[in-house]
Amino acid sequence: MAYDQYIAIHDPLHYIKTMNALFCKQLVGSAWTTGLLYAIANTVPVLKLVFCGPNIIRHFSCEFPSLLALSCTETTASKIMFYVTSAIVGMFTFSLTLVSYVNIFITILKMKLAEARKKTFSTCSSHLIVMALFYVTGYFQYLRPNSISSVVMDELFSVQYSISTPMLNPIIYSLKTKKVREAIKQLLNFKQINQ
DSSP states (O other): HHHHHHHHHOGGGGGGHTTTTTHHHHHHHHHHHHHHHHHHHHHHHHHOOOSSOOOOSSSOOOOHHHHHTSSOOOHHHHHHHHHHHHHHHHHHHHHEEEEEEEEHHHHHHHHOOOHHHHHHHHHHHHHHHHHHHHHHHHHHHHOOOOHHHHHHHHHHHIIIIIIIIHHHHHHHTTTTTTHHHHHHHHHHHHHHOOO
């Protein structure tokens, strides 16, 4: 999405030519392939583990680190694989997004009209908010040291990362629509009047 916005802002006259159906299929295919390889790399080592103790996961969903905590056997290899693959995939996708947005900001700063800069930045702001929520909570959930881990924090970040961010996604994107903003203002004014 960041690359799509970069092309739309940086080179709008060639947008249709650049973002053609074949290129979009390649982008989706590469995302699916990356996800599949990531899942396989982390699932195969877990198949060798033995689970014999308690079977209660202290999360709202069955996440990989929580599953490893239930194993009776040594999980060091699985943990190393998980951290390495998470860091590689996370940093790669974050880098692509960051490079796209740096180029978008450079393009925005080169615009002469303040209104054009404001409108262009507002187009990107929704995606930036969602990406910040996703990356910050995801990295904190999976890549923080065990010394700052607690059950409450784990559950809070698990909900934020896996439920709240996807749930807020349509709301955040719709806030840039003028009609939605006006409807929210009317709704808030209506509630204040009735109280």
